[in-house]
Amino acid sequence: MLRRTTSAAAAALVVGLLSLPASPAQAETVLTVPEAPSGDTVVTVATDPATAPYVRVRLVLKDHAWVPPSSASVIGGDPVPNTGEPINVTVPTWGIGEGTIARFQALGCQTAEVASCSATLASADHAITQTAASSATITKPDGVLLLAHEQLTARADNDGGGRMLAISEGRRSELPNGVATDVSDVLTGTEGYNDVEVRRCSAVTEDSSYCEAADAAKNVTWFRTIEFSPSLERPDPTDWSNTMPFTMNSTWWTGAQRVGARGWWEGLDFDQTWQIQTEAGQVLAGPVHAVPADTYDSWVTVDPGNHAPSGIPDGTYRLVFKTTVHKGDLSMSGESEVPIEVVNRPAADPLPRIYKAERVVRPYEWVMARFAVGGFPDPREQTRFILRNSAGRDVRHQSMTHRCDRDIDLSCPRGAIYNHEVHPYGDNNHLLQPGIYQARMVMPNSWGRLITVPLGSVYIQELRMVSKTVAIKPKAALLRRQSAVGRCSRTWSPGPSGKPGSIWMVAGARCGGTADVVRQTFAVPVPSWQSNNFDSIFSIDVAADLAPRGGRGTIRQHCLLPTQRSWRDRGLVSSGGARTVCRAFDISDFPVRRPYTAFRLRAANGAALEVKTIRANYRYLIWHTPR
Numbered sequence: 001m002l003r004r005t006t007s008a009a010a011a012a013l014v015v016g017l018l019s020l021p022a023s024p025a026q027a028e029t030v031l032t033v034p035e036a037p038s039g040d041t042v043v044t045v046a047t048d049p050a051t052a053p054y055v056r057v058r059l060v061l062k063d064h065a066w067v068p069p070s071s072a073s074v075i076g077g078d079p080v081p082n083t084g085e086p087i088n089v090t091v092p093t094w095g096i097g098e099g100t101i102a103r104f105q106a107l108g109c110q111t112a113e114v115a116s117c118s119a120t121l122a123s124a125d126h127a128i129t130q131t132a133a134s135s136a137t138i139t140k141p142d143g144v145l146l147l148a149h150e151q152l153t154a155r156a157d158n159d160g161g162g163r164m165l166a167i168s169e170g171r172r173s174e175l176p177n178g179v180a181t182d183v184s185d186v187l188t189g190t191e192g193y194n195d196v197e198v199r200r201c202s203a204v205t206e207d208s209s210y211c212e213a214a215d216a217a218k219n220v221t222w223f224r225t226i227e228f229s230p231s232l233e234r235p236d237p238t239d240w241s242n243t244m245p246f247t248m249n250s251t252w253w254t255g256a257q258r259v260g261a262r263g264w265w266e267g268l269d270f271d272q273t274w275q276i277q278t279e280a281g282q283v284l285a286g287p288v289h290a291v292p293a294d295t296y297d298s299w300v301t302v303d304p305g306n307h308a309p310s311g312i313p314d315g316t317y318r319l320v321f322k323t324t325v326h327k328g329d330l331s332m333s334g335e336s337e338v339p340i341e342v343v344n345r346p347a348a349d350p351l352p353r354i355y356k357a358e359r360v361v362r363p364y365e366w367v368m369a370r371f372a373v374g375g376f377p378d379p380r381e382q383t384r385f386i387l388r389n390s391a392g393r394d395v396r397h398q399s400m401t402h403r404c405d406r407d408i409d410l411s412c413p414r415g416a417i418y419n420h421e422v423h424p425y426g427d428n429n430h431l432l433q434p435g436i437y438q439a440r441m442v443m444p445n446s447w448g449r450l451i452t453v454p455l456g457s458v459y460i461q462e463l464r465m466v467s468k469t470v471a472i473k474p475k476a477a478l479l480r481r482q483s484a485v486g487r488c489s490r491t492w493s494p495g496p497s498g499k500p501g502s503i504w505m506v507a508g509a510r511c512g513g514t515a516d517v518v519r520q521t522f523a524v525p526v527p528s529w530q531s532n533n534f535d536s537i538f539s540i541d542v543a544a545d546l547a548p549r550g551g552r553g554t555i556r557q558h559c560l561l562p563t564q565r566s567w568r569d570r571g572l573v574s575s576g577g578a579r580t581v582c583r584a585f586d587i588s589d590f591p592v593r594r595p596y597t598a599f600r601l602r603a604a605n606g607a608a609l610e611v612k613t614i615r616a617n618y619r620y621l622i623w624h625t626p627r
Contacts, residue, residue, distance in 0.1 A: 041093055046087070053082055056078070056080070062101040073205060074205060075204050075210065077089070094160055094161045095202030098213075101125055132161070136215035138216045146222075148223075154175055167196070168186040171186045194220050197216065199215065229336065260298070261321060264296045271324045275322075278318070284308055312344075318338075343447075371455055384443075385399075385400055403417060467617065475502070477523055489518035502610060503520060505520055505608065538619050538620055553607030556571070
């Protein structure tokens, strides 16, 4: 603590720096500090009592000069009365390291309370010189420190003032001078890795800045208790409930549950067991020896159904892990637990919802069947997709590791967990035969019980050549906008044959001194193979049953295929009967410009013609599922 002195010789000390006066009207304040402050340093202050009825002297580190006048993070005592005579104050510099620049400050105060101090009357900066020595030692047993049996001790020898402290992560323990002392209390918590130091510090402030360089330091690895937090592997990682349901059926997911245990105890040998207890401590299963991997976090299988001969009734219990670590002849034990729930016969879950079912597979075109299915999270990846052929043999097994993630796949419906594509290949990677297959998924439900989810039929298709003939009435096929009838020519329906929809064409011989013409254009539609399950149209034959009459004039035919830009002349019609007027091969290999095949008949100079019927024959490949 600070001491006021009355020594007249203090006035002869080396004069320090002069502070600026608080205002032009105030008298000058003189602050006198030894040139090389050390230990308990005597400081002299002289100032006008009218300006400062009380004076307080404090010491701060130069880097901390901004601290408020009333701050406790300084070395300083209470204000002292100012009688007008020079005031001598003893300032303890213990805890300030050798060569550290410190600032001595004289503060003006109105009362004896520190809170009344405000203006800085004068200040002076000096390098601290500590002439009194200090030393320390820290002693610990070899290896990991087991605090149940061992201690961390420190001894300090201080020739000066202040106080010697054992410090670790802000926690302090004061050491008596010259006596080895147990300082284990600076290690807080159940275990850790700590740097422990012994320093000489100021006795008047708890600010760690006022501590000298460490006289001793040691890194310590230690255990106060042996415990950890078991973690239960949950089917749903978003489930943070306090308990985990177990069943007594060891073939179910929750019948043999993985529990996260600790398998690394800073290199010490250890034994670990688990058991299931009632709240009252009665053991129902175990103890069972557990061997976790030698990592901090590892997994231990807990299967109560295999270790409870009398069974365990439904209810909530404690899963207790007991761990004992060994260090030579010493050992420490501890228990860690987590609540669990036992359900012997859980209710069945409803079958998962099928969100999407696209059932057609077309080899070589990358058309795949697709299923999006709900269900339950499966951290053990037991879910399988299975395809069965018509003979009842399972020909494809596939792990369902592709989970729905709408962040990267917007085709995955909301609510679905699995999004699966069905390829036309079996387990031997050979192409499957076309036909109807039955698909299913096998997955664990919320209890880990494997259930089967029928997905229905999958159709693996093949290409088949189809020939189809269509009869069309000429009147229905007529393109009126591309037909023309001369002023002296005529058309009507039906024709002389009387067939419904037939068309009779008669061209005038002469009309106003010029030949007259009648032109009729017919369109035969081309099926859309996309909408009719066609893969491609190989050919189209269009035949018309024509009956020329009268033997005069000329009749000419033209054809316009769906892939062509202009008409093609097909020659003269000289005889009656069915004849091919248009023929196209592999039209799917070319851009289709119009959805029909057209042919045109032109009669001139008195020619007459009846178009009785039109027949179109299509030959194309179609995707087909064999039955």
